[in-house]
Amino acid sequence: MAGKLCLIDTDILIYILKRKEPAYQQSREYLGEHKKFTISCLSYYECLRGYRAVEATKRLEVFREFLAITEVLYLDEAILEKAGEIYGFLKRKGLLTGEFDILIGATALVHDLTLVTNNEKHFMRIQEHFPLKITNWANV
16 A cells, blocks of 8 residues: 555445444555545535435534545546546446546546545446556455
8 A cells, every 4th residue: 555645435435434344444554654535525525415314413523523634625627627538438438337436536537546445346437448546445
């Protein structure tokens, strides 16, 4: 893991917040080396909406504490351009995947980050045609 800056996908983020192993231990090692986490604003939104939908106030509190050591990357022109390129390519090939997956994948590509996800299948179509780097802290 040395030196690899990562973008944490929502599923791994939830594992970290729940202290589920081995993702939690991997996150602790990563934090020790890099001093902060990085997530997409889409993961931020997915956590907020999920916790608020079930009124999980304690989980929301833990998430807010996590944000204190986390950089949130917001969608910008470069990410939207890359996502549009990915979408167009995958649509022409009949290989579309979820909109959030395309935007999160584009965020990782634009910022040259390794995407940490347990939903590798969701990102395979992108990875097969674009230089998206993926790792899985739930399967270490």
